[in-house]
Amino acid sequence: MGRKLLTEHINVEGIETLDVYRKHGGYRSVEKALKTMTPDEVVEEVKKSGLRGRGGAGFPTGLKWSFLAKPEGVPRYLVCNADESEPGTFKDRQLMSKLPHLLIEGMITGSYALGANTSYIYIRGELLYVLRILEKAIAEAYAAGFLGKNILGSGYDLDLYVHPGGGAYICGEETALLESLEGKRGNPRNKPPFPAVQGLYARPTVVNNVESIAAVPVIVNEGGDEYAKIGVGKSTGTKLFSACGHLNKPGIYEIELGLPVEEFIYSDEYCGGIWKGRELKAVVAGGSSVPILPKELILKTAAGENRLMTYESLSDGGFVTGTMLGSGGFIAMDETTNIVRNTWNFSRFYHHESCGQCSPCREGTGWLEKVLHRLVHGHGQMQDIDLLVSVAKQIEGNTICPLGEAAAWPVAAAVRHFRDEFEWHVTHPQEATKAGAIFPGKLVTA
Amino acid sequence: MESTAVKPQFSEAAKAEIERICKQYPDDRRKSAMLPVLHIAQAEFGGWVSPEVQDIVAEVLGVKPIEVYEVSSFYTMFNLKPVGKHVLEICRTGPCMLRGSEELTAQLERITGAKVGGPASEDGLFTLKEVECLAACGFAPIVQVREQYYEQLDTPEAVDAMLTELRNQVHRPALPWEETGLPNALANN
Numbered sequence: 001m002g003r004k005l006l007t008e009h010i011n012v013e014g015i016e017t018l019d020v021y022r023k024h025g026g027y028r029s030v031e032k033a034l035k036t037m038t039p040d041e042v043v044e045e046v047k048k049s050g051l052r053g054r055g056g057a058g059f060p061t062g063l064k065w066s067f068l069a070k071p072e073g074v075p076r077y078l079v080c081n082a083d084e085s086e087p088g089t090f091k092d093r094q095l096m097s098k099l100p101h102l103l104i105e106g107m108i109t110g111s112y113a114l115g116a117n118t119s120y121i122y123i124r125g126e127l128l129y130v131l132r133i134l135e136k137a138i139a140e141a142y143a144a145g146f147l148g149k150n151i152l153g154s155g156y157d158l159d160l161y162v163h164p165g166g167g168a169y170i171c172g173e174e175t176a177l178l179e180s181l182e183g184k185r186g187n188p189r190n191k192p193p194f195p196a197v198q199g200l201y202a203r204p205t206v207v208n209n210v211e212s213i214a215a216v217p218v219i220v221n222e223g224g225d226e227y228a229k230i231g232v233g234k235s236t237g238t239k240l241f242s243a244c245g246h247l248n249k250p251g252i253y254e255i256e257l258g259l260p261v262e263e264f265i266y267s268d269e270y271c272g273g274i275w276k277g278r279e280l281k282a283v284v285a286g287g288s289s290v291p292i293l294p295k296e297l298i299l300k301t302a303a304g305e306n307r308l309m310t311y312e313s314l315s316d317g318g319f320v321t322g323t324m325l326g327s328g329g330f331i332a333m334d335e336t337t338n339i340v341r342n343t344w345n346f347s348r349f350y351h352h353e354s355c356g357q358c359s360p361c362r363e364g365t366g367w368l369e370k371v372l373h374r375l376v377h378g379h380g381q382m383q384d385i386d387l388l389v390s391v392a393k394q395i396e397g398n399t400i401c402p403l404g405e406a407a408a409w410p411v412a413a414a415v416r417h418f419r420d421e422f423e424w425h426v427t428h429p430q431e432a433t434k435a436g437a438i439f440p441g442k443l444v445t446a
Numbered sequence: 447m448e449s450t451a452v453k454p455q456f457s458e459a460a461k462a463e464i465e466r467i468c469k470q471y472p473d474d475r476r477k478s479a480m481l482p483v484l485h486i487a488q489a490e491f492g493g494w495v496s497p498e499v500q501d502i503v504a505e506v507l508g509v510k511p512i513e514v515y516e517v518s519s520f521y522t523m524f525n526l527k528p529v530g531k532h533v534l535e536i537c538r539t540g541p542c543m544l545r546g547s548e549e550l551t552a553q554l555e556r557i558t559g560a561k562v563g564g565p566a567s568e569d570g571l572f573t574l575k576e577v578e579c580l581a582a583c584g585f586a587p588i589v590q591v592r593e594q595y596y597e598q599l600d601t602p603e604a605v606d607a608m609l610t611e612l613r614n615q616v617h618r619p620a621l622p623w624e625e626t627g628l629p630n631a632l633a634n635n
Contacts, residue, residue, distance in 0.1 A: 086579070169579070244584045244586065250585075331544070331583070345539065
């Protein structure tokens with residue numbers, strides 16, 4: 001069994017309270033950083049750890065921190081992105097509701113490293129009940145002297161607040177999140193300027209995912225080099241995977257990066273195999289935005305090597321035969337799954353969540369949804385399949401934010417790997433649209 | 447009718463909570479409290495935000511009403527039309543669909559008599575609303591009602607238990623700044 005750096009104590013009774021959390025080593029990183037390290041030394045440890053943004057993009061966190069502009073006399077901010085909305089992803093909700101102090105500890109240590117005196121946790125509005133849990137924990141942290149003025153006598157001041165969203169996937173995009181935090185619609189901003197220079201209130205800002213910030217305490221406590229020893233190559237440390245769909249044991253699993261995908265799916269220690277004794281058909285490995293892969297390609301790379309749960313191995317083969325680790329939203333689909341219908345469902349999601357600012361995304365996501373809808377309902381024509389690919393291509397790269405790509409990739413990948421199932425919907429519309437219809441053909445493997 | 451309508455008023459407890467929230471942002475950035483204040487407004491005024499309610503939100507934030515309207519219409523959590531006592535937000539996105547959200551929706555329509563996207567059930571108890579991913583995919587299918595998640599609603603018993611609990615709720619659960627929960631249905635609902 002791998003090491004659990006974040007969730008080791010998640011099931012300890014009372015761990016959501018400061019006392020119990022401290023008994024299990026909580027807030028040590030705050031004491032260590034504020035009393036024995038300079039802010040730059042903390043940044044250096046995070047750089048050495050090789051930690052990569054856990055929200056989906058996988059950008060090195062330490063590097064992102066080092067880009068923060070520090071003009072004299074201008075406040076800067078650390079903002080935690082807790083707008084977890086990527087379909088298939090539910091790790092941050094679990095982490096925050098069960099281990100609120102872990103995130104708070106990471107926010108304090110991280111804010112100290114960045115020189116922020118006010119920090120925000122932007123949590124999706126649907127999770128108001130988690131906001132209440134966090135606010136209670138924050139009040140405890142103030143009372144214990146970990147927040148507020150002159151923390152632990154170090155002379156460092158920090159105020160930490162939780163801010164709810166209102167229901168909009170797009171606010172997970174960091175500049176849309178900042179707009180939303182300013183009380184506006186969540187329209188992503190044009191970049192540059194990047195948030196590191198002009199973020200919240202046009203001041204230098206770092207936006208990090210919950211899981212990234214939660215990894216900071218262990219990195220500070222054990223050292224970046226120690227953290228980097230876990231994992232494989234540039235995929236260091238542990239990662240939370242949200243396992244869902246047709247699995248025997250869906251849930252949150254913290255794994256050491258490098259675990260074989262096959263072991264993750266079939267081992268009783270993790271997902272315990274596919275439900276109802278069925279066969280696996282396909283997996284979306286990193287949240288709904290990443291390319292879907294058929295069973296053969298998620299278990300082995302095109303070169304026949306075991307696929308590992310690392311950033312590099314999952315993307316091996318590019319988009320032709322690979323995918324992405326993304327947010328770690330791991331959606332498994334059994335042999336009865338209708339891939340066309342599932343693709344339509346995801347397209348409806350992106351159409352619904354497009355902010356409408358860029359026409360390729362606003363119009364393109366609508367096209368994708370409509371064309372898929374008619375295929376699902378048996379009114380599609382053969383040329384519709386290429387039309388989907390064409391529309392997806394015209395969205396990709398032509399929008400302000402990555403929602404365009406997120407909408408285009410799943411469609412392009414579904415057609416790439418399951419074209420004959422799309423064709424079946426055109427050639428056998430009556431059969432394909434019957435309730436519970438199962439595609440009888442052989443699965444295409446690229 | 448408009449001229450005689452009573453202007454909605456936040457309760458004293460809600461006003462205090464709004465002031466607490468506004469202090470979280472720089473003094474000249476009161477507008478930042480927009481979303482939290484809209485959530486309070488929706489909880490105060492029967493589960494939806496009428497134009498009149500949005501106007502008082504604008505007033506407490508010191509912004510123009512249009513700045514509230516453009517936000518309330520952007521975010522899906524804010525109901526812009528009257529709703530039943532309980533709004534059932536059913537997740538319809540992929541992972542929930544794989545575990546039976548379509549069947550769940552059909553079942554809830556059958557039991558309550560309400561239709562997704564339509565008006566409340568005849569008894570005024572339930573409004574059905576389909577929403578996108580609620581970030582609880584491992585516990586699918588799920589329904590959110592106010593701040594409560596109901597998970598693994600894949601058996602008739604689980605659905606029954608949820609509906610019974612809601613039917614028995616006279617007041618909505620109290621929020622941290624309230625002594626007791628407000629009645630679910632208010633005059634403007």
